[in-house]
Amino acid sequence: MPELREHPDRPVRLLGFWRSSENQELPNPADLVDPAWDEAERLSVADYLEHGQVAGYWMGSSRCRLCSRSNGSRDFTDGYYLWPEGLAHYVLDHGVRLPAEFIDHIELRREVLDELERDVAWWRENAARVEQDRVADVCGFDTEPACLGTTDTLASGKHRSH
Numbered sequence: 001m002p003e004l005r006e007h008p009d010r011p012v013r014l015l016g017f018w019r020s021s022e023n024q025e026l027p028n029p030a031d032l033v034d035p036a037w038d039e040a041e042r043l044s045v046a047d048y049l050e051h052g053q054v055a056g057y058w059m060g061s062s063r064c065r066l067c068s069r070s071n072g073s074r075d076f077t078d079g080y081y082l083w084p085e086g087l088a089h090y091v092l093d094h095g096v097r098l099p100a101e102f103i104d105h106i107e108l109r110r111e112v113l114d115e116l117e118r119d120v121a122w123w124r125e126n127a128a129r130v131e132q133d134r135v136a137d138v139c140g141f142d143t144e145p146a147c148l149g150t151t152d153t154l155a156s157g158k159h160r161s162h
Helices: 039-050 087-094 100-115 120-139 152-156
Strands: 053-057 074-077 081-084
Touching: 039 087, 039 100
Parallel strands: none
Antiparallel strands: 053 074, 074 081
């Protein structure tokens, strides 16, 4: 099975940060607009961007460089790339095309996730442990107690006599 991290020794790559007065070396999103970019691929990329792991928060909201709408105040990551919350807006609403390497990365990540072997036994066993711990917390012992005549006791978290 392929690894989820293609290059574990590589620093996280920034994506979707735009030119500003403080950093003139970054790209201008207007230069990356591609009106011919396939809509289905744009939707897929935007969906991926919207579901990243929150990597940080900023004190204020950024504004879209193309239409001035509020674009959020968080950064997202997938462990390889880090992007601002509003990047999906640029992709969806303005057709700002992202590098092919990033789009390939998204496809690879999805393929790897689709190929993962699923282990339902782990979930069953650990859910049973959680249930046993809950019984012990509610009734004060580790075996199925008589105090749990119905599941109402566990749901409420309170011991009920019958």
